[in-house]
Amino acid sequence: MNKKTKIAGLVGNPVDHSWSHVMHNAAFDALNINAAYLKFKVDKLEEFIDYFRSLNIMGFSVTIPHKMEAMKYLDKIDNKAKKIGAVNTIVARNNKLIGCNTDCDGAVKALKSKTSLNRKNAVILGAGGSARALAYGLSENGANVTILNRTAEKAKSIAEDFECGYGPLKDLKNIKYDILINTTPVGMHPNADISPIPKNLINKGSVVFDIVFNPYKTKLLEFAEKNGCATIHGIEMLINGNALQFELWTGKNAPVQLMRKKVMDCMKNAGNKN
Ligand code: ATR
Secondary structure, three states: OOOOOEEEEEEEOOOOOOOHHHHHHHHHHHOOOOEEEEEEEOOOHHHHHHHHHOOOEEEEEEOOOOOOHHHHHOOEEOHHHHHHOOOOEEEEEOOEEEEEOOHHHHHHHHHHOOOOOOOOEEEEEOOOHHHHHHHHHHHHOOOEEEEEEOOHHHHHHHHHHHOOEEEEHHHHHHOOOOEEEEOOOOOOOOOOOOOOOOHHHOOOOOEEEEOOOOOOOOHHHHHHHHOOOEEEOHHHHHHHHHHHHHHHHHOOOOOHHHHHHHHHHHHHHOOOOO
16 A cells, blocks of 8 residues: 555444455456555444545445445435435545445346346345345336335335335245345354245245355255255345446446455355355
C-alpha cells in the first residue's frame, strides 16, 4: 500500500467469517489496480461513513445489520436499491457516495444459469433483506412469487411492495412451485445438519436455490439432490454479487474465474467438500 492506494472494504458486524476480501484483493492484484479491500467491524455506521468520506475510498460492501440503515447516510441511491429498499454496495464517485444493490442481480444470474424465470412459480422462504432483493428480481423477470415466513406479517409487508403472494411456512405443502429459494439462515454453519423444510416438501423436478453459502452443500440442497432437483449453491450469488461490485468500483470486467477459485479454496480449507 502507498499514498495512492484506494480503500475498499466490507462494513458490517460480524465480518470475521467473510471471504470477500480474498476475492476482491486477488482481483485488484490480477488487474494491477492499486487498491486494498479490508474488513471493518462497524457498530456506529453514521460515524464510520462521515470519517471515511474524506479518505481515498473506492467504495464498500455493506452487510448485516447495515443494509437498510446505510441508505440514510448516502448522497444518492440508485433506482434498483431504492425499489428493493436495501443497499449492499457503496460506490464513491466524484466525491459522492452512491448506494447500489448487487444481491438482486447476483441471485438472478445464478438462477438464470439453471432455469428461465418468466411465468415460473417461485417460493421464497424468509422475509428479510435478501428476500426483498429476490422478490424484486424474480418479479421483474416475470415469475409468480410467493413469500413464506415464520412471521407471516413480515412476508405480507414484502408481498405488498412487490405484488406477491404470502403466507406462513406451513403453507408450502399446498403450493405447486417450480423454484424454491431459501433466504433464512437455517442450515448455516455451525448448524449445518438442519433444513428449513423437510425433504418430502421439496417438489421433484424443481430448482432449489439456497442462499446459505457455508456449508457449500446445505442440508436443503442435499435433500433436493436426492429428490432429483436442480440445485444452486449460495456461493454462486456471492461470487456474482462480488463481481458486480468490483465492476461498479473499477469500471473493469471482473476476473470471475479467479474470484471463484479463490473463494472455493477458502471453502475447501474450511473443511467443505464439493
Ligand atoms: P437477511 O438480511 O439476510 O435476509 P434477515 O433480515 O435477518 O436476514 O432475515 C432473516 C429471515 O430468516 C427472516 O425472515 C426470519 O424470520 P422472522 O421474520 O420470523 O424473524 C427468517 N428466520 C431466521 N431464523 C429462522 C428460523 N430458525 N426458522 C425460520 N425462519 C427463520
